[in-house]
Amino acid sequence: MGGLLAFMWVLEIFDQSTGGSLDQYGIHARELDGLPEIFTAPLLHGGFEHLLGNTMPFAVLGFIVALGGFARWLGASLIIVIVSGLSAWLLTPANTIVLGASGLIMGWLTYIIARGAFDRRPLPIVVGLAVLLLYGGMLWGVFPSQAGISWQAHLGGAIGGVIAASRIHRRST
Template identity: 60%
Template sequence: MKSQPVRPLHAVLVMALLLAGLWVVEVLDQLSGNALDAYGIRAREVDGLPEIFTAPLLHAGWDHLASNSVPFFAFGLLVLLGGVARWVVSTLVSVVSSGLLAWLLTPAGTIVLGASGVIFGWLTYLLVRGVWSRRPGQVALAVVILLVYGGLLWGVLPGAAGVSWQAHLGGAVGGVVAAWALHRRDVPVRPPAPQVYGWRT
């Protein structure tokens, strides 16, 4: 999928505004007595499915939001630099995949919220897109990200109480799917070698 690259300064401004928006939403949530948390994903409830699209905007307090802020900005920025279309597709796929698995696998009566599903989607997208594109720059970036943030991948496994490994796993799967869908045709096709004819005298 072709996608026009975004200028670094523009990408930084977009991600800074999106991150600021998450903090504004949390301010409003705190002022409302956490009333906005009702727009998180209500596991196993059909009425809770639409909240797949609002849950990533919400967080369970300042610590939760603070822990997500740096990877949200960094991974989102790196994906956005590859083009708006790819950023939109990878984000939507990660949101839906993360939300569906969280809704399906989380025990009933639980509300799931936070941007970590999208973060895991961006993370795996950045890690595996080079598998299909075979572009040296993307492969090198994936290696650096793996060295710096590879430990986050353990978050797809059941672990600490109150942490939605289901959303993490769903987001990670979504990132891989998005990378495959967006980059599987990026591999350049070599033209056939020209035939050489020799003249005999």
């Protein structure tokens, strides 16, 4: 997680020093040629304040997900990035560029919470409840609230996190 965060900070330093040249690699809503940016948008931010606001939850929630192993972290992250990105691409007004890791962060949040329900073991349930208590207020981000904040990516991330938990942790009965 530290390496990914360092990479995002290096990207933002470069982006700021070049007048926002990397922002073009964000999700271009409703443009077919903007779909590949679903995978680059979570690494890019709209300034240092935006990145700073995402840094701590990215580190904490990403680390908790990574404790389950690299394969689970990667699988969950890919599902979340795709669902969040597609939601942002489809639901955001045209001529908008969506940047930031908050859709992924929201997905990790719901993944951690939902994983206990699908896994049915005590530790994931307790961890999920603790994360809900500490970060549950973030869930309000799935509703439209403030201009410039992509509730669409947040909503997609939240849905992606539940899908990832159900796919990765569903027990056969």
